[in-house]
Amino acid sequence: MSEAKRFRPAMAWLHTWAGLVVGWVLFAVFVTGTASYYKDDISRWMRPELRETVIDPAQSATAAAGFLAKQAPDSGGWLVMLPKPDQPLTEVYWWKSFAGPFHHALLDPVTGTPTGARDTQAGEFLYRFHFELALPPLVGRWIVGACAMVLLIALISGIVTHRRIFADFFTFRPDRSRQRAWLDAHNLFGVLALPFHLMITYTGLMTLGPMLMPWGLQAAYKDEAPHFYVEAGLMPKGRMPAGTAAEGLPLGEIVRIAGKDGGELPEALMVSSPGDAAATVSAVFEEPHGLAHLHPQIAYDAVTGAELARNLPAGPATRTATVMYGLHEAHFAPHALRVLFFLCGLLGAATVASGLVLWTVARAPKGAAPEGFGLRLVRILNVGTIAGLPAGIAAFFLANRLLPLDLAGRASWEVGLFFGAWVGVALAGALAPRRLAWPLTLGLAAATFVAIVPADLALIGEPRFVPFDIAMLLVGALLIVAARTAARPPSALARRAATRVAEA
């Protein structure tokens, strides 16, 4: 074969196997990532005790500092994320050194004591799972990063392999063979949202970039790595601790000063070497309206409140990198655009899922021949992931409503039930007779989603949560449709679709 003629089949082979190996992880990454577009709404639903309140960020900052000074007297640093009216919580992190570990607490915005809202990881759990897979951070992020790289390869090889990208652009033929239908579906979902898929993959890689590809930073800065962040305009210049103790200004005072200097109140405060004579407080402001995820920051002397430094303006390359981060997170998107991002995320998950199913359908043994071990394993993993993960998410939400409020380790129980339901549904799919696997597991997932609604209405019953409940019903309905479609024998499905096409 000539070079050119061999290229396409080689890329087809690469696409098939690369897609399979990382498909299950990628499905989970896409689903939890898509859900994360609404992570704040999810968190609001999962902490029904909190209501929209008027808050004074300065007072919250001082109260939080009081908590931190008592909790962790000799920290290397604090991060205080100030509350907002629709998110009345002060989120704090503290650490001994940047190597971690990072401790975390959610505080009442007025008193600075741990919040009275139910103990839950809420939307943050799905968000973190999206890039860490509930594993130790370095392990999880490297796995997700590697899978993202393979996804990029799968996208490129998929584009090369897809012979008739324009002619087949709108083509979906459910009336033909199962393999044809699944291939059409996979192509459709993949090509329709191709700009999104390429964007989300590359921006995802760039978001993990400093961890995955630190070699530029290494080579150019050697042991002066923190200087990069200052020179790039990502952080203001810091200073080393003096080693002597000194009492800092109340944190709220810094908030007020920063509010005057920055023209608006800061979003967060980063305190370096709290309690030290050379302690600094960096006020972090919200990203200006735009795609770039760049936060203006002003560093203050913690003791006197004098301004020490601001972050430098970012150059075009750094700005591009932050635009990539901004595009990935889509913080800038208002309601309607966010729906579109969500839709595209679903299309991404659907592309992965249809690819995984296509893989087994294309290799299904003819007639009554038994399926091999490899094929059986892939099929079981497909059912377990594609039906199991949604079931786990539904169980996570359901547990949030059903678990007693004073249960010790409640947040961990919710996460435990997430995994328990996932594994349970996966097992059900593995043990069930082959033609029942999909209808059974999809049905279980659907039932769990639908069950959320009466649980919420009965136990909480607030009108502001009705949109979320409606969304749960819609997901449940979608899964019911999927379960019923999976339960129909293939010939009946083809006949119905064929008559519809003929009637049109």
Next chain:
Amino acid sequence: MASDSPPLDASRDPPTRSGSEWRGRLAVAGRVALAAFGGYTVAALVTALGAVTLPLSRAEAVSTAMLASFAVMAGAVVFVFAAATLRRAAFGILGTAAILAACLWLAGGFSAGVPA
């Protein structure tokens, strides 16, 4: 529909059927390893070289290099799987890596301490 056996080393004529299967599998494993580790190494070297030699401010050079790095790795991986034989792929990747490493060494990227 793509077949399961890679049409990669089709030019080779193996003696026995099981021998060809093993050789095929080994070649595939070789390509995967070369693509993953070799591709990553090439991308890492390009990133380091770019950060050190690009005529931009230090921070901007680092950012620019990182922006390009994943595209470089993707290109290297596609090359490994598109090459006619594993040997050609290996020469390509390892040769490129060697040249990049030499350039990086000349540019002072490997020495300890802050560059001038």
Next chain:
Amino acid sequence: MSAATLLLCAALAFAGMAALALSLDRHHRVALRGPVPRGRVRPLRAVGWAGIVLSFAAAIALDGWNFGPVQATGAITAAALGVALCLTFRPGWLRPAALAALPLAAACLPFALAA
């Protein structure tokens, strides 16, 4: 970046994508009975691409070069999905829907300008 802008862009893109789809024999047969008439292919393709370009242009004009391309890409994706689903399940509705999309886009314009 309002809903009106998105709807405007999506409507323009839907009309354009529908035209492009109908310029292919395969889809024309299913939606309108019979293959594409000889002289129609080029005009349909021209209208099709015009719809997509207009969708982009509208987004950029209304929301600038930063947000415009992002909006347009999202709207075009949604529109393409709409055309694909329409062709698969209700092909007879494609031409009426594409024609209705144009006045819909026009109706959205004042709202998009006001936002």
